[in-house]
Structure formats: C-alpha cells, structure tokens
Amino acid sequence: MNKPDSLKYAHQYGLGSGPMSVEPCVSEAYFEREREILFKHAWLCMGREDEIPNVGDYMVKDIDILQTSVIIARGKDNKIRAFHNICPHRLNKVMQPGEGNTRGFMCQFHGWTFDLEGKLAHCTNKELFNDFDQSKHGMPALSADLWEGFIFINHDQNPRDDLKTWVGDYAEMYAGYFDGMSLHGRWSVTVDCNWKNFIDANTEAYHAPTLHRQSLRDSFASPDNPNCAFNAVELHGRHRLGSVYANPGYQPMPIEGKSFTYAATPLYPATAETTANLPPGVNPSKNPAWAFDVSVLFPTMQLGTASGWYLLMMYWPIAVDKTLFEVSFYCYEAETAGDLIAQEYPAIHQRDVIREDMSTLEGTQQMIASGVLKEMVLCDEEITVRHNHKSVNDYLNENS
Amino acid sequence: MPQLPKEFKSLQPFAPEWALATREARYHKRISSSMEEIKAYYDAVLPQLDAMVEHLNRHSIKNLAAEDKNLLRMAFSAIEISRSVEVWNAPDNVVHGAYPAEKIKVHTLPYEQAL
Numbered sequence A: 001m002n003k004p005d006s007l008k009y010a011h012q013y014g015l016g017s018g019p020m021s022v023e024p025c026v027s028e029a030y031f032e033r034e035r036e037i038l039f040k041h042a043w044l045c046m047g048r049e050d051e052i053p054n055v056g057d058y059m060v061k062d063i064d065i066l067q068t069s070v071i072i073a074r075g076k077d078n079k080i081r082a083f084h085n086i087c088p089h090r091l092n093k094v095m096q097p098g099e100g101n102t103r104g105f106m107c108q109f110h111g112w113t114f115d116l117e118g119k120l121a122h123c124t125n126k127e128l129f130n131d132f133d134q135s136k137h138g139m140p141a142l143s144a145d146l147w148e149g150f151i152f153i154n155h156d157q158n159p160r161d162d163l164k165t166w167v168g169d170y171a172e173m174y175a176g177y178f179d180g181m182s183l184h185g186r187w188s189v190t191v192d193c194n195w196k197n198f199i200d201a202n203t204e205a206y207h208a209p210t211l212h213r214q215s216l217r218d219s220f221a222s223p224d225n226p227n228c229a230f231n232a233v234e235l236h237g238r239h240r241l242g243s244v245y246a247n248p249g250y251q252p253m254p255i256e257g258k259s260f261t262y263a264a265t266p267l268y269p270a271t272a273e274t275t276a277n278l279p280p281g282v283n284p285s286k287n288p289a290w291a292f293d294v295s296v297l298f299p300t301m302q303l304g305t306a307s308g309w310y311l312l313m314m315y316w317p318i319a320v321d322k323t324l325f326e327v328s329f330y331c332y333e334a335e336t337a338g339d340l341i342a343q344e345y346p347a348i349h350q351r352d353v354i355r356e357d358m359s360t361l362e363g364t365q366q367m368i369a370s371g372v373l374k375e376m377v378l379c380d381e382e383i384t385v386r387h388n389h390k391s392v393n394d395y396l397n398e399n400s
Numbered sequence B: 001m002p003q004l005p006k007e008f009k010s011l012q013p014f015a016p017e018w019a020l021a022t023r024e025a026r027y028h029k030r031i032s033s034s035m036e037e038i039k040a041y042y043d044a045v046l047p048q049l050d051a052m053v054e055h056l057n058r059h060s061i062k063n064l065a066a067e068d069k070n071l072l073r074m075a076f077s078a079i080e081i082s083r084s085v086e087v088w089n090a091p092d093n094v095v096h097g098a099y100p101a102e103k104i105k106v107h108t109l110p111y112e113q114a115l
C-alpha cells in the first residue's frame, strides 16, 4: 500500500489545504446573510413530481429559512406551481401543512377561495368591497420548475439563474437514473446544529472506520482501503459528490446476506453489471467496490445514489444552530414479496447508520459555540467539507 | 389476533407482537423491546425466513390474503431487528450513541397502507 497523497484533491481542485473558519456555523449575522442572499434566491428541492401525480394534488410546507409557508399544486393544465400560503384578504394562512387533493383552496377565515393556479376564484360578498379587482388578489407566486422529476421552488419570482443554469453539470450527469423509482420510506428529525455541519457529517467518509466501526464493521474499509478513501470526488461548480468505497470482500451477516438474495432482480449490493449502465454522475469511477455516492446539489439537496435505490436528504435550516432533516428512500416498484423484503434492508440500515452520523452533531455545535477554537483542520479526503463551506461563502460574497 | 398461514405455526405466538403494519410501528417496537424479546423472535424467525419468502412469492403482492400480509410484516420485523442481534447486541446502537431513537419521526406512507 502506497502512502496516501495528502494533497491529491488540493492539487486537483485548487481549493487549498489550510484550516477553515467555523464562524459561519455559529454567527447569527452570517445565518441572516445566508437567508437573505442565498436561500431566498436558491432553487430548493421540495420532493418528487410523482408525489403529486394528479390534477389537484398538492403539498403544503412551512419553510422556516424562507419565513413563509408554501403550497405546491398541480393545475388543470398539469403544470406544477408554487405560491405562498397566504390569503390576500387579511393575510391568514390558508392551508395547514400536509398533502391532499382538492379543486381549490379555501381560507377558513372569510371563505375566499383560490384555484389550483393560486388565483382568487371566489370572494365572499364581493360587492362589500369598494373598487375591487378580483384578478389582483391571488396567492403570490414563487418560481417552480422541474429537474429529473424533482420539484424545485425559488422564493425569488425572477431568479438570478434559471433552474437549468443552477443545476449546471448535474443536468446531464443523472439522466434517467431516478426514473422508475418511487417513494418507499421517509423519516425526519430536528437537530440542534448548523445545517452546514450536518451536510459535512453526511458527506465525508474519513469518519467511517471510526464512527461506524461497529455498525459497518469491515464493509466500508479493507486492507486495500483502510481509511475508506473515496473512489472518486467530483466538484461541479457549487455542487459536489464523493463516491463511497465498499469492501468487496465483506461477508454479510445472516439476515443481511439473505435479504440480498430475495430480490427478484438483484440490484444491491452493486456488481460490475449493475454499475456499468449507470449514468456518469452515479458511481462516476464505475468501480464495483462501491457502496453509494454522497452528492450535494447546492445548497441543501443531498442525493445518496446507490444501485437499485437512492436517498433524498433535505436539510432545512431553522436557526443558526437548528436544522430540520428529512430523509426519503426511493426504490423500484417491487414485483414480488421478496423484492419488498430485500428493499426493507437498505431502507432501515441507512436510517440507523445516518443516526450514527448524527450522533456527533450537537456536540460539535456546542463546542464550536464555545469559541475556544475558531478553525477546523481538514484532511485532503475532507475536500467535500471544504467545498461546502467555500461554496456558501463564495455565493454570499458574489451576490452581496 | 393476527393469524399467520398454518405452515408457520411456530411463529404464531410472536405474531401479536411482531406482525405490525407499518415501519413506524416496527421501529417503535424494536426500540421499546428488551434484548431477550428481540433475541427470542430472531431465533424463531431466522430459520423460517427462506420459507416465508418462498411462500409469499407464490402470491401477487397486489392482493395478499390477510394471513399472508401478516407473514410479510413478520419478515419486515425480522429485518428491523436483525442488526440488534447481528451487530449491536442491544435493541439499538448504543455503543456510539447513535442519535436518540425516540427523537426520530418515522413517517407512515401511502404505499404501506396499500400493502
């Protein structure tokens, strides 16, 4: 085994190798800049288009970082739109968070009703209002668009970049990968930590041999790769991915090993065959010794792409030291009960491994807030951490 | 009481506890169970698992009989508890202090109701 190159990614990507300030993880002022400059102009993923497949399907979500509540609805023209969940009469919140199907949205206060495009369809006793132009009183729109079946919204009605520009290289990298997979699990939690630290913990693999030494045993490290070095790292503008190694010699445990064999079409763990046809962004090195990728579409959409399933992980900042984390598991439609049982394993296993990743977050946040140390020290493999913080900082500086 | 197909009589005593309809319920069952309860179920279900899958695969998952649905849920529970026995030797991963289990909200999704 050769000595690892401690400047490999530093040279490849030119992001340096020095320590980084942790001030952006505890500064209220920085958080407000993130809100106003970044999040209120960013394209944010809200889920999959097929979660609201029919005309009239909608979802309602409170978004703390945008200081608003949003309705996303599929209109009669099949188009997906987003609007603020606000009634223009006395500014009541129209819908409660959740999802459903409807012909329109009625405000419970005085009965104003809005159609699926957010337009005011009915105003109770309109003649009571002086000089009233009904067309001027719809629910205010946000921008909405789709990429690879994912719904994105932008608080900015005239976004700095359209979604295609925002997605950049990622546009082609995942072509078709998500097709045919559907929602098969979801969990969520609110953690007392900064959103950037949260992403960091879930997007480097240097921690795996230590933090996961019991749970993942030797599945993520081997004599060939004792540090669980990434198979590949790719930086694409502000987006980034690391492709996580898996030990091909790993001997699964009894139920784990059985579960793999129950799938009618075995997809996981990955093999040379199942990886060969993946699009360029998924397992970019096409190395069969592969677990999954940790990929972040700037700023807060994480894709955990694997063979036969993927995770969508969304980070919703609430405060500088509080983040809502939502994890959804997607996989192919099961044809047999064996498929369902095989799919159950990664759905549960990933949840419990990510709970380990989360175990350090609040302690890290607490000690950053102590102010005792002002910088973190990063190794070359932690380029994903470096790139996360740098991308945010660059965006704020370039747009203020 | 949830009934299992008669071929799986040996698992019937475990059905009230483990034939749970949602992943949310199975998760809460695991984290609120003792290691003795988990190990007893694990030891009973492991040798049956292949036969359970074989039995279930003979039916379309679109319209499983009630007792087959229960059997499928028993298999899901086997997955849920497997790492308690095979890795942690505890209902939950306590060694590295995984983020507290009870703070996690496991959502119940429409596809589960359809099963």
Ligand code: FES
Pocket (backbone or CB within 6 Å): A087, A088, A089, A090, A091, A092, A107, A108, A109, A110, A111, A112
């Ligand atoms: S506030 Fe909505 S109808 Fe009056």
Ligand SMILES: [Fe+2]
Pocket (backbone or CB within 6 Å): A201, A202, A207, A208, A212, A353, A357
């Ligand atoms: Fe991890």
